[in-house]
Amino acid sequence: MTQSNEIQHGESSSEAADVKVTLRGPADLADALPYLMGFHPNDSVVLVALHGEHGRFGGRLRLGLPEDPSEWPETADQLADCLVRNSTRRGGRPDAIVLFLCRDPREGERASAVMERLRPLAQRIRVACGALDVPVVEALCVSAGRWWSYCRPAETVPAEGTVLAPPGRSTMAAASAYAGIPAPGSLRDMEARLKPSEARNRDHEIALDAACAELVPRMLDDGDCESVRQRTLALARAALEKFRSAPRIDDPARADRRDDRLLADNEGAAVILGLQDRTARDRAAEWMEPERADAALRLWRALARRCAGPYADHAAAPLALAGWVAWSSGDEAEARVALGLALDLEPHYTFARLLHHSVNEGLDPELLRRSLRQERRQRVIASTTARRGPVGSAGRGPGRHSPGDRRVRTRR
Incomplete structure (x- = not known):
C-alpha cells in the first residue's frame, strides 16, 4: 500500500x-x-x-x-x-x-x-x-x-x-x-495547491541550480552551515511578511498565482535549499501561531509548487511544514493531503511520518506547539548567554545541536 x-x-x-x-x-x-x-x-x-x-x-x-x-x-x-x-x-x-x-x-x-x-x-x-x-x-x-x-x-x-x-x-x-x-x-483541487503545474517553469529550475551550487557546499561546511540556516530563516521571514501584508483573495487559484508572484526566483530557491537542513526546517516550524499561520501555510504551498523536475523531492520539507501548519490550525483534511504528498516523495521522511501518525491518531497539536515554544525559549536564552559569555553548559551556543552536526539532505 x-x-x-x-x-x-x-x-x-x-x-x-x-x-x-x-x-x-x-x-x-x-x-x-x-x-x-x-x-x-x-x-x-x-x-x-x-x-x-x-x-x-x-x-x-x-x-x-x-x-x-x-x-x-x-x-x-x-x-x-x-x-x-x-x-x-x-x-x-x-x-x-x-x-x-x-x-x-x-x-x-x-x-x-x-x-x-x-x-x-x-x-x-x-x-x-x-x-x-x-x-x-x-x-x-x-x-x-x-x-x-x-x-x-x-x-x-x-x-x-x-x-x-x-x-x-x-x-x-x-x-x-x-x-x-x-x-x-x-x-x-487541494493537491493542485501543493504541486507544481504540469508546465515546468524553467526559471525556477535555473534558480534552484544556482542555489544548489552555492549553498550545498556551505551547508556541508561545519563552519558555515549555521550562517546558511540564519540566511534561510531571514529570507523566509521576509517572504512571510510579504504574504501577511498582501490583501486577502478568496478565490484559491487567484490567491495562489498572486502568492507565486510575491516570491522572487532566487529567494524561493534559496529557502527551498535551506529547508533541506532539518534544523532550519524545525525552526521554521515554529511559525504556527494564529497571527502567522495563514501566511506560513501559503508560503509553504508556494515553495512546494516550485519543486519540479529534478527538484521534485525537495518539496518534502515545505509539504511537511504545510501539513504541520494546517494541522495546527485545525484543518486535518489539508494536513493529511500535504503530509501524504510529502511521504509519496520521501517515504522514510521522519518528520512527515511522525506528523502523519499524530494526525491519524487524533493527537492534540498543542503538545507539539508547546515543545516548539520551549525550544525557542531555550534557544533565545542560550543565544543571550553566549553573547554575555559562557556560563556552564550554556556556553555551547544556540540550538539543540552542536555546530558540527551535518543535516543536509538527511531530512529526518
Whole structure:
C-alpha cells in the first residue's frame, strides 16, 4: 500500500459543533462522504467503520485507487486489516464497514462502465472484511455525480445510477452549514495547491541550480552551515511578511498565482535549499501561531509548487511544514493531503511520518506547539548567554545541536 493512505477517527465533521445527523440509506451516505472526509475524495477507495446498534461513524481510511487490477487482492486485504486493527487499538472494534469507490470516467467512458470496472475490487474488499468478521453493510460507487450500490439487488439499482443531491441540498450540507463548517473542496483541487503545474517553469529550475551550487557546499561546511540556516530563516521571514501584508483573495487559484508572484526566483530557491537542513526546517516550524499561520501555510504551498523536475523531492520539507501548519490550525483534511504528498516523495521522511501518525491518531497539536515554544525559549536564552559569555553548559551556543552536526539532505 502506498504511503499516502489516511485514517481518520471520530464522527462526522459536524459533530465538532455538537450537531448530530441521522443518515437514512445509501443516498444520504453518498452525499455525506465529502463531509466525512473533509474533501471530495477523487480516485479513491474509502472505508468507514461503524460502531454500535445505530451505526456511529468511527475510523475512516482513504487510499488512492490502484490502477493495476493485479494489486487489488493485496490492497483489499491490507485495507480491511488496517481499518479493523487501528480501530481495535483505539478501543472499538468495528461492528460494520461502509465502502466507497470514487472514480470519474475516462474520456469517452460512461459512468456506469466505471462502476462495472470497479465491481471486482468492491467484491474483494467485501470478502476481506468478512474474513475479519466485520461485514460491509453498504458498498457504493460514486462517479460523475451519480452513485450505485454493490450490495443491493441489481433490479433495484438504476443502470445509470442515482444522481447525487445538488451542492448544498443534502442532509449533511444543511447540518454543516448550520454548524458553520465550509463546504468541502475536491482532493484534486487541494493537491493542485501543493504541486507544481504540469508546465515546468524553467526559471525556477535555473534558480534552484544556482542555489544548489552555492549553498550545498556551505551547508556541508561545519563552519558555515549555521550562517546558511540564519540566511534561510531571514529570507523566509521576509517572504512571510510579504504574504501577511498582501490583501486577502478568496478565490484559491487567484490567491495562489498572486502568492507565486510575491516570491522572487532566487529567494524561493534559496529557502527551498535551506529547508533541506532539518534544523532550519524545525525552526521554521515554529511559525504556527494564529497571527502567522495563514501566511506560513501559503508560503509553504508556494515553495512546494516550485519543486519540479529534478527538484521534485525537495518539496518534502515545505509539504511537511504545510501539513504541520494546517494541522495546527485545525484543518486535518489539508494536513493529511500535504503530509501524504510529502511521504509519496520521501517515504522514510521522519518528520512527515511522525506528523502523519499524530494526525491519524487524533493527537492534540498543542503538545507539539508547546515543545516548539520551549525550544525557542531555550534557544533565545542560550543565544543571550553566549553573547554575555559562557556560563556552564550554556556556553555551547544556540540550538539543540552542536555546530558540527551535518543535516543536509538527511531530512529526518
